Amino acid sequence: MYFHKQLRNLLAGIMAVLLAMFTFFGCSSTKSKTGNDDAAEQVYVPPGKHDEFYSFMSGGWTGNISVYGIPSGRHLYSIPVFSQDPADGYGYTEETKALLNTSHGFIPWGDTHHVEPSKTDGLYDGRWIFVNDRNTPRLARINLKEFKTDETLEIPNTAGNHAASFTSSNSEYVSAMSEYSIPLPKPLGNGTDVPIDSYADNFNGMCTMVKVDQQTGHLNVDFQIELPPFDYDLGRFGLGVSKDWIFYTDYNSEKAHTMLEANASQNDKDFVLAINWKKAAKIAHQGKGQIVSTEYDHNVINHKTGWAKTEVKKKVRVLQPSDLEGAIYFLPGPKSPHGINVSPKGKYISIGGKLSSTVTVYSLDNIKKAIANHDVSETINDIPVLSFKDVEKEQVKKAGLGPLHVEYDGKGYGYNSAFISSEIVKWSLETGKVVDRHPTYYSIGHLTIPGGDTRKPYGKYLIGLNKITKDRYLPTGPEMFAGEQLFDITGARMKLILDFPVEGEPHNAAELPASLIDTAQVKYYDLDKNENPYVTRKEKDAKVVRKGNRVDVYMTAIRSHFVPDNIEGIKEGDEVHFHITNLEQEWDIPHGFALMGMRNSGILIMPGETRSIVWNPKKKGVYPFYCTDFCSALHQEMQGYVRVSPQNSNVKIAYGTNKEL
Amino acid sequence: MNASQKNTINKRNRILIAIASVLLLAAFLFPLWQIRLQAPQYPEGLGMNIWVNTISSLHPHNIKTINDLNHYVGMKPINPSSIPELKFMPYLLIGLLGLGIATSISGKRSLLIGWVVSFAGLAVAGLVDFYKWEYNYGHNLNPNAAIKIPGMSYQPPLLGSKQLLNINATSIPYIGGIAVMIAFGIGIYVLVKEYRKNEESQTKPKTQPKQKIAQPRVTAT
Numbered sequence: 001m002y003f004h005k006q007l008r009n010l011l012a013g014i015m016a017v018l019l020a021m022f023t024f025f026g027c028s029s030t031k032s033k034t035g036n037d038d039a040a041e042q043v044y045v046p047p048g049k050h051d052e053f054y055s056f057m058s059g060g061w062t063g064n065i066s067v068y069g070i071p072s073g074r075h076l077y078s079i080p081v082f083s084q085d086p087a088d089g090y091g092y093t094e095e096t097k098a099l100l101n102t103s104h105g106f107i108p109w110g111d112t113h114h115v116e117p118s119k120t121d122g123l124y125d126g127r128w129i130f131v132n133d134r135n136t137p138r139l140a141r142i143n144l145k146e147f148k149t150d151e152t153l154e155i156p157n158t159a160g161n162h163a164a165s166f167t168s169s170n171s172e173y174v175s176a177m178s179e180y181s182i183p184l185p186k187p188l189g190n191g192t193d194v195p196i197d198s199y200a201d202n203f204n205g206m207c208t209m210v211k212v213d214q215q216t217g218h219l220n221v222d223f224q225i226e227l228p229p230f231d232y233d234l235g236r237f238g239l240g241v242s243k244d245w246i247f248y249t250d251y252n253s254e255k256a257h258t259m260l261e262a263n264a265s266q267n268d269k270d271f272v273l274a275i276n277w278k279k280a281a282k283i284a285h286q287g288k289g290q291i292v293s294t295e296y297d298h299n300v301i302n303h304k305t306g307w308a309k310t311e312v313k314k315k316v317r318v319l320q321p322s323d324l325e326g327a328i329y330f331l332p333g334p335k336s337p338h339g340i341n342v343s344p345k346g347k348y349i350s351i352g353g354k355l356s357s358t359v360t361v362y363s364l365d366n367i368k369k370a371i372a373n374h375d376v377s378e379t380i381n382d383i384p385v386l387s388f389k390d391v392e393k394e395q396v397k398k399a400g401l402g403p404l405h406v407e408y409d410g411k412g413y414g415y416n417s418a419f420i421s422s423e424i425v426k427w428s429l430e431t432g433k434v435v436d437r438h439p440t441y442y443s444i445g446h447l448t449i450p451g452g453d454t455r456k457p458y459g460k461y462l463i464g465l466n467k468i469t470k471d472r473y474l475p476t477g478p479e480m481f482a483g484e485q486l487f488d489i490t491g492a493r494m495k496l497i498l499d500f501p502v503e504g505e506p507h508n509a510a511e512l513p514a515s516l517i518d519t520a521q522v523k524y525y526d527l528d529k530n531e532n533p534y535v536t537r538k539e540k541d542a543k544v545v546r547k548g549n550r551v552d553v554y555m556t557a558i559r560s561h562f563v564p565d566n567i568e569g570i571k572e573g574d575e576v577h578f579h580i581t582n583l584e585q586e587w588d589i590p591h592g593f594a595l596m597g598m599r600n601s602g603i604l605i606m607p608g609e610t611r612s613i614v615w616n617p618k619k620k621g622v623y624p625f626y627c628t629d630f631c632s633a634l635h636q637e638m639q640g641y642v643r644v645s646p647q648n649s650n651v652k653i654a655y656g657t658n659k660e661l
Numbered sequence: 662m663n664a665s666q667k668n669t670i671n672k673r674n675r676i677l678i679a680i681a682s683v684l685l686l687a688a689f690l691f692p693l694w695q696i697r698l699q700a701p702q703y704p705e706g707l708g709m710n711i712w713v714n715t716i717s718s719l720h721p722h723n724i725k726t727i728n729d730l731n732h733y734v735g736m737k738p739i740n741p742s743s744i745p746e747l748k749f750m751p752y753l754l755i756g757l758l759g760l761g762i763a764t765s766i767s768g769k770r771s772l773l774i775g776w777v778v779s780f781a782g783l784a785v786a787g788l789v790d791f792y793k794w795e796y797n798y799g800h801n802l803n804p805n806a807a808i809k810i811p812g813m814s815y816q817p818p819l820l821g822s823k824q825l826l827n828i829n830a831t832s833i834p835y836i837g838g839i840a841v842m843i844a845f846g847i848g849i850y851v852l853v854k855e856y857r858k859n860e861e862s863q864t865k866p867k868t869q870p871k872q873k874i875a876q877p878r879v880t881a882t
Contacts, residue, residue, distance in 0.1 A: 559729055584729070585722035587705060634733065634807055 033441065039497035042488060045072040050518070053450050053511040055463065056115045056129055057484075059504030063110035065131060065142065066503050070450070070461060070511055071486055073500025081140045081149050082110025082133045089603030090149075094577070094612035095532070096301075098308040102136055102154045103295045111135045113162060113507040118171040118212075122239050122455035126516035128217050130165040130174050137161035139176055139210060141217055146522045150303075153219045154296040156316050157184055157206045163235040167212075169243040169455075173277060174219065176208040177248060181229035188226060188292055188318060199257035203229040206318075207248070209277060209284075218300060223284035223317040225324065228381045229255050230271065231264065234339050234405075237277070239455050240346030242364045244278040247349055249337040265336055265355065269388070272331040272340065272351060274367065279327035280319070289319035304531040306609060322382040329371065330380060332388040334360045339405035339446075343414070343429060344455050348393060350414055352403040359403045359416050361432065363393035394432035400425045405508075407449040409489055410457035417444040417464065424464055424487070424494060438494040440485055442468040449489070450511035458513065462487040462494065465506050473501055482506060523587040525608030532610035534579030539563040544655045551576045551653070557591035557605060558583040559632040561657060562625075565640030568661055569653035572620055572646055581610040592628025595642065602628050617644040670768045671858070674851045678773070681847035682761030687840030688713050688754055694791070695719070695835040696817055698727065700828045709739070710835065711791075714751045716741040734826070735806025736798060736815055746790055753783055761844075770855060777848040784845060792819050799825075 045051055051069030054076070059066050063083030067076045084091030084100065091100045091108055100106055110133035118128040128150075129142040137155035142148065155161055160180030167174045181203040183194045194202045205227035211220045235248035253270045256263030283289075294316050301308045321328050334353035337360075341350050349362040369375075370390040378385045396403075400418025407415050408429070415426050422443050426436040446465045450458040469483040481501035488495040527537055536542050536554040542563040545552045551574050556563045562580075570576055582591045584607035594602040598615055605611045617623070627638035645651040654661040670678070692710035697719065700707070707726060708719035716739060718724045728738040741747060757780055764772040799816025802809075815825050822831040834842065 586726045586729075632733075637807075 033439075035496045035498065039488075039495070043071040043073065043486065043498040045069065045074070050514055053458075053461070053513055054517055055448075055509050055511045056117070057465070057502055057504075057506035057509040058112040058115045058131060060113070060507055061111050062504035063112055063133065064504065065112060065115060065129065066506070067147070068500070068502065070463070071498065073484070073486060073498050075502070077147055078503065079142055079147050079149065081112055081131060081142065082107075082136075082138060082152070084108040084601070086601040087604070089601045089611060089613060092601035092613065093603055094614065095307045095610075098310045099149060099152050099299045099301070101297045101299055101310040102138065103156075103297055103312070104136060107136050110138065112504075114165045115508055115510045116165045116167050116174070116453075117510045117512055118217075119167060119454065120170055122169040122243065124451060124454055124510075124512050124516060125171075126512060126520070127171070129510070130167055132161050132164035132176060134160060134162050134164075134179070137164075137176065137178075139165055139174060139219060141212075141219060143217070144517050145520050149301075150217065151219060151298075151300045153210065153221070153298050155208050155210075156221070156294040156296040156313075157188070157224060157318070158182075158208060160231075163232045163248050166235050166237050166246070168237045168246075168277065169239060171212050171214075173222070173237075173281075174210045174212060175235060175237070175246055175277075176210060177232045177235060178205045178207075178227075179231050179233060181205045181231070184226070185292075185294070187290070196257055199229060200255040203255075203257070205229055205232055205250075207232070207273075207275065209281065219298070221296070221313070221316055222281065223289065223319055225275070225280065225319050225321065225328070227273070227321070228383070231260075232273065233337065236340050236342045236349075236453065238346050238349075238364070239342050239344060239453075242342060242346035242349070244276050245364075246275050246277050247340050247342065248273040248275075249333060249340045249351055251336040251354075268335055269332045270335060270337055271385070272333040272337065272349075272362070273383075274329045274331055275324070276327040280324055283323055283327065284317055284319055288323040289317050291315050291317050304529070306530070306532045306611075320382065326371075328383050329367075330383050330385040331362060331367065331391050332377075332385060334358065338403075341406040341408070341414075341453065343408050344410050344457055346455075348429060350396075350406040350416070352399075352405055352416060354402055354404060354419075357397070357399060357401050357403070357418075359396040359399040359406060359414070359427075361393045361396065361414075361429075362391050366391045366393060396425075396427045396432045396434065398425070398434050399427065400437065404444075405446050407447050407452035407462065408457055409449055409452070409459040409462075411459060415447060415449065415462060415489070415494075417447040419443055419445060419467070424462065426489075426494060436493050438487065438496065440464045440466055441472055441483065441499075442466055442470060446506070446508040448509045448511060450513070453510075458511070460488070460490055461511070462489045463509060463511075465509060467505070469501070472499055524585055524589075525606060527581075527583065527585055527608040530581070530608055530610060532579075532581075532612075534577075534612055535610045536579070536581045537583075539583070539657075542655075542657075544569070544653050546653050549574050553578045553655075555580045556583050557581070557593070557627065557638075559589070560627075560634035560638040562627075562638065562640050563657040564655035565657045566643075566661055567641070567655045568643040568645075569651050569655075570617060570642055570644045571649065571651075572617060572644060574617060574644075576615045576617065576642075577612055578615065579610055579612045580605050582607050584608070589631060590629045591631055591638070593625065594628045595625035596623045604629055617642075620644050620646050668770050670764070670770055670773055670851070670855055674854060675765045675768050677847050677851050678761055678776070679765040681844040681851075682758050682765065684840045684844040684847075685754060685758045685761065688837040689751070691836035691840070692717070693835060693838035693841065695833055697831045697833075698828045699831070712747075713754055713837065714747050716744070716747070730828075731815070732803075733806065733808045734813075734815055735803030735809070737801065737803075739798070744794070746794075750787075757783060761848075773848075773852060773855065777845075777852050780845055780848055784841070788819065795819065 053070040055068040055070045065079045080090035116130045117124045137158040141151045143150040155176040158178045159182045162179035163177035183202045207225040209222045211222040230250040231252040232250045238245040252264035298311045336355045337351045338354040339352045351360045370386040375387040375390045376384040377387045400421040402420030403416045427434045444464045464485040466483045469480040472483045486498040543554045582605040590604045623642045694711040697708035710717045760776045764776045800814045817830045818832045
């Protein structure tokens with residue numbers, strides 16, 4: 001009897017636990033983990049039809065940008081930016097190598113973070129994409145007519161270039177910003193070789209305003225602002241009424257330099273830095289601040305010749321906050337904030353409280369009022385700190401755990417990602433009330449709505465960029481592509497309609513309507529306008545020229561042969577420069593070039609283009625080369641031989657195609 | 662009808678001849694003929710325009726592409742500057758235009774006949790020449806070509822469509838050619854009209870008044 005009672009109690013206990021588990025987890029299971037039944041129709045783009053949007057996703061540690069079609073999620077292309085690409089020779093060819101030059105030397109890899117399309121009047125204009133390298137502080141500009149990197153610019157006096165590549169309403173400026181503070185050289189600081197534990201005294205953050213030439217797109221460091229040694233995390237330029245401002249979040253107001261996960265999470269509040277960039281630029285152009293010596297590389301492609309050139313720059317203008325009276329403020333922010341996003345009309349600024357469950361919303365009106373009333377609670381490094389109560393508009397409660405970023409749909413709603421609770425939360429911008437939430441799989445970082453950072457978001461879709469993939473796809477060993485999720489946000493409730501895997505680790509993404517980009521695409525290069533110094537426009541002009549131990553091979557490629565395809569007279573230890581011109585004048589007929597024993601890279605040469613690659617043969621022998629891009633029915637036959645002789649041999653330079661040497 | 666009237670083209674027909682002559686100018690402004698090539702891997706289109714004095718690409722660099730493709734089956738490259746017809750065709754057309762204007766101004770029937778006959782002669786010669794060029798181009802193949810298909814030739818059609826391996830070639834007259842055809846049509850029309858008028862004037866009394874003769878009404882009662 002006693003045993004029976006025990007068993008009954010045990011069973012009741014198990015039932016209670018099960019019931020509790022059901023109620024607890026039951027809530028999230030009301031949202032389908034696999035999307036809606038009619039989702040297929042919404043994301044189906046029939047064969048031969050095009051997607052509605054291009055999505056540009058930063059690749060994170062791939063150092064590149066990947067391009068996807070939305071709503072299908074199809075991978076369209078990957079643009080090499082900060083990382084060499086042995087597929088097409090980016091960063092290996094003589095033409096493109098200089099794009100990866102820095103004051104640290106040649107750096108063949110990067111960590112791309114924030115993809116930011118150029119804007120006109122607060123709207124995407126389809127001219128360029130800007131993106132930052134976090135590790136080696138650099139910015140890049142991608143030309144959207146070719147999907148190629150046109151320019152890279154190193155950012156001096158900066159480290160951990162995370163809060164970067166944001167651009168103003170008319171892309172007058174792109175901003176770069178230090179996350180990691182570093183000791184600055186004299187006269188800015190006390191020199192760069194200082195004890196790490198002198199962090200609070202000797203380290204500084206640095207905000208950089210990079211001017212964009214509106215005609216050429218060329219980037220130029222206009223001025224920098226020296227800042228207290230906090231970790232500046234993310235930023236956004238204002239829009240509409242706030243378009244003269246830029247806002248950055250920062251954490252580590254504790255000024256910790258070790259064990260930051262604990263030591264930089266002590267203060268109850270951190271800061272938002274607000275700079276009136278228009279005023280700051282005016283002050284800088286009046287000659288304020290100091291011109292200091294430094295060294296940073298600026299690498300630009302010349303479109304006529306196709307060659308990138310490095311210009312080593314030696315000077316930069318640095319302003320102190322004291323120079324910027326009335327143009328720079330700290331707003332007290334939530335503890336350890338992360339993303340900061342400006343609403344389409346520019347009135348509200350939302351900040352994700354990474355370690356809390358709230359999104360804090362500031363209003364520009366309140367900020368302006370606080371400035372006018374001098375509601376300053378303290379001053380840090382000559383930067384006035386406005387009083388929190390005065391600038392805050394509302395707190396979005398129940399914004400999930402660990403809210404990171406906010407995007408806007410242009411219909412009065414904000415959507416925030418919540419990393420820890422793995423969900424997207426939708427709330428009204430007016431009231432701050434949560435109206436919908438949807439789980440993500442898993443641990444969402446950034447999220448993006450097409451045009452979500454412009455004056456007029458396209459709405460319609462939302463993409464969640466998840467950090468953890470786990471079981472969402474067929475497993476591929478310990479590492480997997482990142483799992484992105486597409487939501488339909490046209491209705492009152494978010495609808496999950498597609499999962500799609502993407503390469504690298506996209507930190508953010510930007511979607512542009514296809515019509516802004518697709519018709520302007522370059523299909524091939526005009527051979528007559530090819531001003532590469534090593535171009536060979538006609539087969540009869542192909543030649544091999546020796547000068548000392550440098551041999552220049554001026555080669556042509558056309559379906560389905562190279563001229564010359566037999567080369568003799570190369571010697572061990574020579575430096576052989578192959579300059580290959582693709583004579584085709586037709587869309588999508590690249591030729592490739594690969595040579596046995598080539599130690600750097602194969603290359604792809606677009607129609608009408610010339611590409612140069614260097615080979616140092618070490619051993620005598622005959623080396624076959626061939627076209628790597630299946631170009632025609634006789635592609636296999638597109639091959640040739642280079643004969644390498646010992647250094648002391650008297651084999652003369654001889655070459656040709658379809659003739660005896 | 663007196664002798665001068667008999668040999669003179671009437672005003673309306675003279676205007677028509679003038680219009681026909683001016684229409685010939687279209688041959689200098691627009692291609693005469695167009696050959697379009699369709700193949701699965703050329704969704705963007707491929708083709709060439711045949712002008713009175715040259716051959717041009719339908720889309721930039723199409724001739725180069727066509728030559729690249731054709732060299733596999735051993736066809737000779739199309740090189741407009743080496744086609745002699747394209748050199749003297751413009752002069753023949755200008756001559757035809759001038760003769761038309763002269764016919765219109767003078768109103769001489771003898772010139773009209775000369776104009777239409779030489780027009781016809783030129784048109785036939787032009788088409789025959791075009792056909793012969795196409796024949797040569799499609800049959801005269803390099804024996805060392807990579808692709809050799811026994812019995813296969815690659816002559817494009819003069820008019821209409823033809824499948825040549827993976828390519829469907831369509832040949833049609835274009836604006837310039839259509840204008841020339843209309844001009845020729847007007848020439849024939851005027852000639853026929855003038856010829857009929859001549860016949861009428863010979864069979865009918867010269868001063869037949871044109872008046873309607875009222876027919877007596879028959880009404881059934």
